[in-house]
Amino acid sequence: MIVRDLDRTREQLARLLDEAHTDEAGNLSEVAAQILKQRADLLAAAARHETPFYLFDRPGFREALRQFAQVFGSHLPQHRPFYAVKSNHHPWVVQEAVAQGYGLDVSSGRELHQALHSAAQQIVFSGPAKSIADHELALQHADRVIINLDSHGELARLGAATERSGRAIRAGVRICTQHHGAWSKFGIPLSELGSLWRAAQRHPLVQLVGIQSHLSWNRDALPYERLIADLGHYLGSEFSAEERATIQFIDLGGGFRPHRLEGYFPWDHPVGTLARTAAEHFGESTEFAHDYYLKDSVPLLSYAERIGAAIATHLAPLVHCAYYTEPGRVVSTHSMHILLRVVDRKSDGLVIVDGGINMVGWERYLHIYCPVVNLTHPALTEIPVRIGGSLCDCEDVWGSRCYAERIEEGDVLIVPYQGAYTFCVAQNFIRSIPPVHELTSG
Numbered sequence: 001m002i003v004r005d006l007d008r009t010r011e012q013l014a015r016l017l018d019e020a021h022t023d024e025a026g027n028l029s030e031v032a033a034q035i036l037k038q039r040a041d042l043l044a045a046a047a048r049h050e051t052p053f054y055l056f057d058r059p060g061f062r063e064a065l066r067q068f069a070q071v072f073g074s075h076l077p078q079h080r081p082f083y084a085v086k087s088n089h090h091p092w093v094v095q096e097a098v099a100q101g102y103g104l105d106v107s108s109g110r111e112l113h114q115a116l117h118s119a120a121q122q123i124v125f126s127g128p129a130k131s132i133a134d135h136e137l138a139l140q141h142a143d144r145v146i147i148n149l150d151s152h153g154e155l156a157r158l159g160a161a162t163e164r165s166g167r168a169i170r171a172g173v174r175i176c177t178q179h180h181g182a183w184s185k186f187g188i189p190l191s192e193l194g195s196l197w198r199a200a201q202r203h204p205l206v207q208l209v210g211i212q213s214h215l216s217w218n219r220d221a222l223p224y225e226r227l228i229a230d231l232g233h234y235l236g237s238e239f240s241a242e243e244r245a246t247i248q249f250i251d252l253g254g255g256f257r258p259h260r261l262e263g264y265f266p267w268d269h270p271v272g273t274l275a276r277t278a279a280e281h282f283g284e285s286t287e288f289a290h291d292y293y294l295k296d297s298v299p300l301l302s303y304a305e306r307i308g309a310a311i312a313t314h315l316a317p318l319v320h321c322a323y324y325t326e327p328g329r330v331v332s333t334h335s336m337h338i339l340l341r342v343v344d345r346k347s348d349g350l351v352i353v354d355g356g357i358n359m360v361g362w363e364r365y366l367h368i369y370c371p372v373v374n375l376t377h378p379a380l381t382e383i384p385v386r387i388g389g390s391l392c393d394c395e396d397v398w399g400s401r402c403y404a405e406r407i408e409e410g411d412v413l414i415v416p417y418q419g420a421y422t423f424c425v426a427q428n429f430i431r432s433i434p435p436v437h438e439l440t441s442g
């Protein structure tokens with residue numbers, strides 16, 4: 001037997017099957033309606049440029065940046081957003097974030113170079129395994145760069161680099177808590193914050209003035225509330241008032257999820273996985289009740305209000321500092337759309353388009369439902385049709401439904417709001433990575 005305790009597994013499986021499933025069945029027609037407001041401009045872009053391509057939507061991205069900064073700025077004391085470059089590093093995207101007053105959050109020497117060549121006034125440099133060259137580059141630009149230390153070892157290495165160069169730099173330290181799971185790869189445990197803070201005194205040119213933490217995929221504010229409560233408790237009991245007074249910023253990272261843009265498939269829910277695995281094992285098929293469910297998350301305002309309230313309760317009585325955030329996907333998802341053209345209509349149920357999932361770097365649409373809209377023959381309801389990509393790879397699929405009245409060869413399809421972790425993880429697999437063009441209006 002593959003499990004040690006079969007009775008226990010049986011009981012767990014039964015409990016899982018009996019659990020109520022309350023996620024909302026998918027309907028993202030609002031996303032289709034939203035993008036169709038720009039239909040004429042989108043079709044004009046497809047007429048001007050050969051498909052496939054990424055379409056940079058400057059006004060859409062600007063609005064997402066504006067909303068985030070406005071909502072968080074009204075609830076977090078001295079809030080400063082740093083755009084997470086890793087989520088989309090295209091120069092137009094990064095420049096627009098800077099133009100909207102954002103600092104930049106970078107995670108490698110390459111990203112640091114890019115940020116230093118931009119007009120960003122403030123750059124936070126996080127991430128593991130920074131090299132000596134990375135530290136030296138940051139030190140040359142210490143007026144703009146804050147280093148978020150990832151370990152005790154990094155403190156020693158940065159300390160040595162400051163002594164070699166005679167330059168000082170501001171730094172924060174990344175922490176993780178018992179809630180960080182796989183993310184505990186980064187930073188130091190909260191319980192070691194005091195010892196690192198004191199060890200930094202041995203490196204007078206490392207000005208340790210901040211604390212950072214990050215977790216991705218937060219569907220609501222709970223992870224931030226927990227972090228803030230844990231940190232408040234720790235700073236209250238383990239830091240002296242003098243030490244607390246040296247804290248100039250607390251950086252809460254990114255991890256805010258775009259609201260109502262994506263869904264998940266029933267077979268990726270634990271019950272669905274189980275049902276499908278069992279059926280397939282016996283050579284049978286599973287009929288699922290719905291095509292997809294919403295990957296829900298709260299609106300920006302709810303994150304910001306609850307984070308602001310947690311700061312007021314746990315940190316404001318102890319520390320008077322600025323609060324940084326590092327939004328990635330919640331803003332950059334709005335920066336780009338993907339435009340494709342139907343090359344072959346093989347049957348009512350299968351079309352092939354000219355772009356492949358090398359544009360997004362992985363089999364994203366087998367795991368995440370994203371609306372696909374036919375710009376040529378649009379509708380606010382979907383037809384069932386498998387949309388195969390241009391790669392000689394059976395997992396190259398954009399979806400199995402399309403907001404369309406019908407679908408024909410030559411039709412232009414859009415996968416809207418695909419700016420996050422797509423362009424930046426694109427692959428040269430089989431085909432080259434297509435170009436980025438800019439959406440223009442009128």
Ligand SMILES: Cc1ncc(COP(=O)(O)O)c(C=O)c1O
Binds near residue numbers: 105126214215253326
């Ligand atoms: C340190 C750090 N900050 C910010 C982000 C951005 O996260 P998200 O795109 O989920 O907002 C990441 C992503 O992994 C990160 O590692």
